[in-house]
Amino acid sequence: MTSHAKKNYFISMFTGIVIFILWTAITWHGRMSSVIFPSPSEIWDCFLNLIKDGYKGHTLWEHLFASLRRLITAFFLAGVTAIPLGLISGYSDKIRAVFEPIIAFIRPLPPLGYYTIIILWMGIGDGSKIFLLFIGAFAPLFISCVAGVARVRVDYVRRAFTLGAKKRQVFFYVILPAALPDLFVGMRNAISIAYATSVAAEMVAADSGIGWMVLDASKYLRSDVIFVGIIIMGMTGIVLDKAFLMLENIIVFWKGRN
Template identity: 60%
Template sequence: MYIISKLKKKGVVIVKKKTTGERLLTLGTMIIIFIIWFMITKLGLADQKLVPSPKSVWAAFVDIMQNGYKNYTLLEHLGSSMNRLISAFFSAIIIAIPLGLASGYSSKLRALLEPIIEFYRPLPPLAYYTLLVLWLGIENKSKIALLFLACFAPIYISCVSAVIKVKEDYVNSAYTVGANKVQIFIYVIFPACLPDIFIGLRTALGVAYTTLVSAEMVAANSGIGWMVLDASRYLRSDIIFVGIIIMGITGILLDKSIQFIENKVVPWKGRE
């Protein structure tokens, strides 16, 4: 894991790894949260139906791992959710990045697409999910389409913003050495946009994950989000906690995967 420490040393922003002390602070925070959770349930400060004990959550996890939940194993529930999420995420990447970069490069294209993006972006997912179900059916197509729309806007906006704020000095310098527009885009604009593109990807993934539960609310019988919703109908807070913890962990792992790729693709990020 990386943090950016802005040290005024020769005008360079230095990116360094998280120190041992900072790792211990992170671990300490997690331990404190677990202790508070344990003490609340141990002392009976909260109803077990609302806040299950760590022991009951672990027992629910083991039971679901061994016996599954509603005819599906835990891995099948997780696989269904990841299939919907990753399919929508990569579809958004393929379409939103080229459109966003082109819109940043062309004010006319930006004027054409921005009203559409800005109109649907603030809408709650459930506001138009019913329409997607009517148009695409109740199977995975409507769910993937909902997640695609959730991913598309953050990626598109980050790409447009990245192109707009590329320094003109970089472009003019490329022109002076004889570069054409295609070469400028490939060798100047696109590399300069990569840090913002990865920020957009991380934001889009987070938004899509929060939308996943909405996507699995209608006519689904599998998925981590569906499992949490179904368990809530029967006040199975232990299963709800299992689902939330799994979603949190997988969300962190997916985000770390993007960060890992970013560190390999954009090694100059964080330097001035």
């Protein structure tokens, strides 16, 4: 870790400590109702109780696994479809003209806006929930791949053709490596959007999942359970993002180098 990275790390740690101190001060000795804003100790006790007793017939880890199973399945399906289509669309104007209007139409729509239609098509099982997350992850992956290919320097491509490379070789040895940084940005955005969408996906006919747990707890004003669920989702999201960042540093090791 470089000195600059260490400095940023300590700044982040200091920020977290300041937030925790302010949080403790605001909720000290019941200054604020626990229904509105539970204290750190109340949330910690709730977390321990959820680990011990679970919530509504499922352990805390079963709720987390249910959400991650839907998320990872949807993200994998989005990856194997959106990445090839995005790369090819960035390489071919005609193919991009086919898919761009569809993505432009779907991208701004709120998940709940079309979830009812998905339920009519696919029912209320896990399939409809996974498909909703799939749509949420598809657009950022597709757009990042198209942008990554579009940003490839033209002189790199021309030099490859000048040296006798075929179109297939140019794509795999010039365009794809150059587009990888944008691809990983798209993957990180896609996993975050899909995870956020999981709350909407677990609103209908679900009985497990962190998103469902948070929504169900809100019906009974269980703020402590809500905060535990939100913190778990946030921490899980950070871990997933860091995992993709580490993978990017391994695969795209030349990024940022002259």
